[in-house]
Amino acid sequence: MANHQHAAPAPVGGSLVNIVTLSCGVLIALMAAILMVRFLFGLGAVTGLNDGYPWGIWVVVDVIIGSAFACGGFSVAMLVYIFNKGEYHPLVRPALLASLFGYTLAGAGVIFDLGRWWNVWNMFWPGSINPNSVMFEVAVCITLYIMVMWIEFSPTFLEAMGKTDAKKKLGKAMFFIIALGTVLPMMHQSSLGTLLVVMGVQIHPLWQTPILPLLYLLTAITMGYAVVLFESCLASSAYRRKIEMHMLTPLAKVMLGFLAVYLVVRLGDLLVRGALFKAFVPSVEALMFWLELACFIAPLILIGAETNRRNPAKLFLAGVLLMLGGALLRLNGFLIGYETGDGFTYFPTLAEVLVTAGMFAIEVLGYIIITRRFPVLPREEATH
Amino acid sequence: MNTRRDFLKGVLASGAAATACVAAAPALARETRPRPPEALGLLYDATLCVGCKACVAACKEANNNPPEFSTVDHLWDTPLDTSGYTFNLIKMYRNGTMDAKDQETNGYAFMKTSCMHCGDPSCVSACPVSAMTKDPETGVVGYNPDKCIGCRYCVAACPFGIPKYQYDSPTGRIGKCELCRHRHKDGHYSACAEVCPTGATLFGRTEDLLAEAKRRLAMKPGELNRFPRGHLRHAQEKMLQGKEDGKGERKRKGWRNEPDQSYETPAGKYLQHVYGEKEYGGTQVLKLSGVNFQKVGMPDLPPDAAAAMSETIQHTLYGNLIMPFAVLGAMTYVAKRNVKPDDESSGKEES
Numbered sequence: 001m002a003n004h005q006h007a008a009p010a011p012v013g014g015s016l017v018n019i020v021t022l023s024c025g026v027l028i029a030l031m032a033a034i035l036m037v038r039f040l041f042g043l044g045a046v047t048g049l050n051d052g053y054p055w056g057i058w059v060v061v062d063v064i065i066g067s068a069f070a071c072g073g074f075s076v077a078m079l080v081y082i083f084n085k086g087e088y089h090p091l092v093r094p095a096l097l098a099s100l101f102g103y104t105l106a107g108a109g110v111i112f113d114l115g116r117w118w119n120v121w122n123m124f125w126p127g128s129i130n131p132n133s134v135m136f137e138v139a140v141c142i143t144l145y146i147m148v149m150w151i152e153f154s155p156t157f158l159e160a161m162g163k164t165d166a167k168k169k170l171g172k173a174m175f176f177i178i179a180l181g182t183v184l185p186m187m188h189q190s191s192l193g194t195l196l197v198v199m200g201v202q203i204h205p206l207w208q209t210p211i212l213p214l215l216y217l218l219t220a221i222t223m224g225y226a227v228v229l230f231e232s233c234l235a236s237s238a239y240r241r242k243i244e245m246h247m248l249t250p251l252a253k254v255m256l257g258f259l260a261v262y263l264v265v266r267l268g269d270l271l272v273r274g275a276l277f278k279a280f281v282p283s284v285e286a287l288m289f290w291l292e293l294a295c296f297i298a299p300l301i302l303i304g305a306e307t308n309r310r311n312p313a314k315l316f317l318a319g320v321l322l323m324l325g326g327a328l329l330r331l332n333g334f335l336i337g338y339e340t341g342d343g344f345t346y347f348p349t350l351a352e353v354l355v356t357a358g359m360f361a362i363e364v365l366g367y368i369i370i371t372r373r374f375p376v377l378p379r380e381e382a383t384h
Numbered sequence: 385m386n387t388r389r390d391f392l393k394g395v396l397a398s399g400a401a402a403t404a405c406v407a408a409a410p411a412l413a414r415e416t417r418p419r420p421p422e423a424l425g426l427l428y429d430a431t432l433c434v435g436c437k438a439c440v441a442a443c444k445e446a447n448n449n450p451p452e453f454s455t456v457d458h459l460w461d462t463p464l465d466t467s468g469y470t471f472n473l474i475k476m477y478r479n480g481t482m483d484a485k486d487q488e489t490n491g492y493a494f495m496k497t498s499c500m501h502c503g504d505p506s507c508v509s510a511c512p513v514s515a516m517t518k519d520p521e522t523g524v525v526g527y528n529p530d531k532c533i534g535c536r537y538c539v540a541a542c543p544f545g546i547p548k549y550q551y552d553s554p555t556g557r558i559g560k561c562e563l564c565r566h567r568h569k570d571g572h573y574s575a576c577a578e579v580c581p582t583g584a585t586l587f588g589r590t591e592d593l594l595a596e597a598k599r600r601l602a603m604k605p606g607e608l609n610r611f612p613r614g615h616l617r618h619a620q621e622k623m624l625q626g627k628e629d630g631k632g633e634r635k636r637k638g639w640r641n642e643p644d645q646s647y648e649t650p651a652g653k654y655l656q657h658v659y660g661e662k663e664y665g666g667t668q669v670l671k672l673s674g675v676n677f678q679k680v681g682m683p684d685l686p687p688d689a690a691a692a693m694s695e696t697i698q699h700t701l702y703g704n705l706i707m708p709f710a711v712l713g714a715m716t717y718v719a720k721r722n723v724k725p726d727d728e729s730s731g732k733e734e735s
Contacts, residue, residue, distance in 0.1 A: 039554060040554060041554055042550075042551060042552050042553045042554045042555075042556055043549075043551050043556065044551030044552045045552075047551075049551055050551070051465075051467065051468075051539055051545065051548045051549065052545070054536035054539035054540050054549060055536065055540055080722075081718075081719050081722050081723050082715060082718050082719060082722070084718075084721075084722045086722075113535075114533050114534045114535055115532075115533075115534020115535070115536065115549055115550075115556045115557075116529070116532050116533050116534035116555065116556070116557070117533065117534065119513070119530070119531060119532060119533045119534075120533050122513035122514075122515075122531045122533060123512055123513055123533065125513075128513045128514050128515075128531050129512070129513065129514070130511055130512055130513065130514045131702075132509050132691075132695050132698065132699075133509065133510055133511055133512040133537075134510070134694060134698055135510065135511075135512040135535065135537050136512035136513075137698065137702060139512060174723055175716065175719040175720045175722075175723040176716055176719070176720075178715075178719045178723055179712055179715035179716040179718075179719045180712065182715050182719075183708060183711050183712045183715055186711070187701075187702070187708060190701070191698075191701075194694065194697050194698060194701075195537075197690060197693055197694040197697060198506050198509055198510050198541045198690050198691055198693075198694035199506070199540055199541050199543075199690065200506065200543055200685075200686075200689075200690030200693075201543060201683070201684075201685065201686070201690075202540075202543060210693060210697060213697060213701065338540075340540075340545050341545050341681075341683075343465070
């Protein structure tokens with residue numbers, strides 16, 4: 001570790017019952033009710049899915065976008081342990097916690113969407129697996145990564161339970177777990193983009209390219225930092241804690257670096273493939289493309305200057321914009337730019353939206369419970 | 385100073401690992417796969433089709449599928465598109481006054497919608513659990529519900545929109561034409577071809593069907609010609625005798641004996657295009673039409689299958705897990721230097 005002194009993580013404390021946790025509870029109950037109908041009567045009973053749009057928001061938002069939002073842990077861990085930027089160390093635990101929830105729920109959420117979920121073991125059964133399938137790679141990597149993240153995060157629980165010995169032993173192997181924790185998300189976040197390649201001409205040329213894995217990986221990393229900015233600002237305001245500007249300001253600069261690389265690759269690819277002209281053909285796809293691009297370019301203007309990066313409101317806004325941009329890239333590729341033939345339309349039903357909301361509610365509730373009861377956020381003289 | 389040097393090392397290590405692997409990549413590029421030599425398929429000739437839909441009914445019966453209704457009275461099977469319960473459908477093209485058959489303007493035409501049995505199918509490449517498979521000999525793309533997890537990646541991947549899911553069932557399956565492979569052992573071939581009264585749908589080896597299609601394209605429109613019905617007998621004979629090495633006989637019993645059903649009729653006016661000969665590297669179901677294929681619902685596809693590109697990327701990145709292990713090695717090396725054993729213990733220590 002580098003020469004930095006940080007406050008040790010400590011539980012925030014305070015009551016677990018408030019308007020936010022109660023709202024989360026209601027959303028989770030609604031989700032459970034809808035899922036019961038889904039498992040009793042089939043996907044058609046609650047979703048707007050059809051054969052023209054076999055994947056809806058449960059796949060695209062909950063899993064593909066949701067897991068990208070959960071890249072904070074991976075992005076920050078890579079910065080701290082691989083690029084040896086120890087000054088960001090206090091950001092690791094909260095970011096990892098959010099990732100842990102994001103991924104665990106994305107993994108669990110897949111089950112709701114699987115039409116024949118009881119066969120899911122075939123995904124790991126040597127006699128059934130198909131290594132040619134991009135989805136097989138994604139599934140195996142995400143499963144492994146969820147396990148790796150629980151191990152990565154376990155010192156927090158061991159610490160709270162006072163099991164110092166177990167923690168010390170784990171600490172000796174932690175470097176390998178951390179290395180795994182950077183490689184696995186690189187693999188599946190890129191492959192989430194590759195998922196589109198086999199769909200061929202059905203995907204609009206603005207979002208169909210052989211370099212999809214690179215685009216999805218770069219945006220996943222960028223979104224990871226954006227989520228950390230977002231969460232840090234939100235946690236500070238919700239828990240009335242001091243905002244960690246001394247870390248967030250330089251972190252934003254790292255984020256902009258990845259963003260700049262992404263923009264060069266993205267626009268370069270569109271030019272080389274000659275697909276850019278499609279963005280000037282009046283269509284819903286073109287509109288969505290410009291919206292997506294605007295979300296990626298705006299942060300450069302907003303916090304491009306060092307002085308602006310010291311402004312928490314601007315950091316927060318830039319974080320939100322980048323999360324939105326990354327989400328749009330995925331939404332556009334998988335739903336807006338997906339055209340399988342005439343006669344099919346898809347719009348999520350209220351039930352689908354409520355299930356997605358319920359998933360995010362579990363994340364928020366889990367984050368609140370764990371940060372209030374376990375040592376995650378840096379200790380500080382906070383008022384509650 | 386140390387920090388900066390370590391940072392650069394991290395960058396270098398990951399960069400070097402990535403470059404090494406990408407440099408070795410082109411060897412893993414995969415070409416579009418051709419149809420197997422003994423591939424079975426169908427030839428659908430839209431100019432012979434009279435739109436009687438006997439094939440739709442026969443398909444329902446052969447696959448034990450329930451009727452689907454689109455009229456108020458629910459009297460008979462009237463599906464509007466293929467579905468998880470309808471694997472074969474005849475669709476109609478109409479334009480203007482509908483004066484003449486197989487005419488693009490002021491005309492009408494029929495088109496069969498069912499699985500094309502691609503040489504290099506996207507659904508098979510996409511399926512994570514090998515529930516969708518391509519028979520190495522017959523090339524039939526088959527489905528196994530006992531493995532299927534219902535993820536519907538095959539539905540999304542197919543450029544023809546063929547695999548369909550049963551959304552109305554808690555145990556929904558994927559439904560698609562499997563060329564009646566369950567009937568082959570009894571000497572029966574595809575039910576749609578068996579019942580077709582005009583030979584518009586013909587069963588056989590794709591190689592033979594392609595030759596037959598080219599024979600038809602060379603005919604003069606309106607000229608009397610002989611057209612086979614049911615299955616191409618040539619295929620059967622070739623099979624029963626076995627090829628030069630006698631392999632054919634051993635592997636398949638051959639189709640049940642039926643009298644020659646060929647008949648004479650005037651040749652239609654064909655577009656000089658055998659759909660499926662080149663599309664996506666070639667499909668086992670071939671189609672002839674008098675009306676532009678895109679107008680009758682067949683997509684305009686490149687000669688390379690998307691599966692080839694997808695698998696090239698997949699194996700370039702993950703072939704033999706070389707790249708992941710190289711990157712993991714680099715990451716472990718760097719992390720070992722940067723992570724202290726008690727790093728996670730309090731985060732408060734100074735060094």
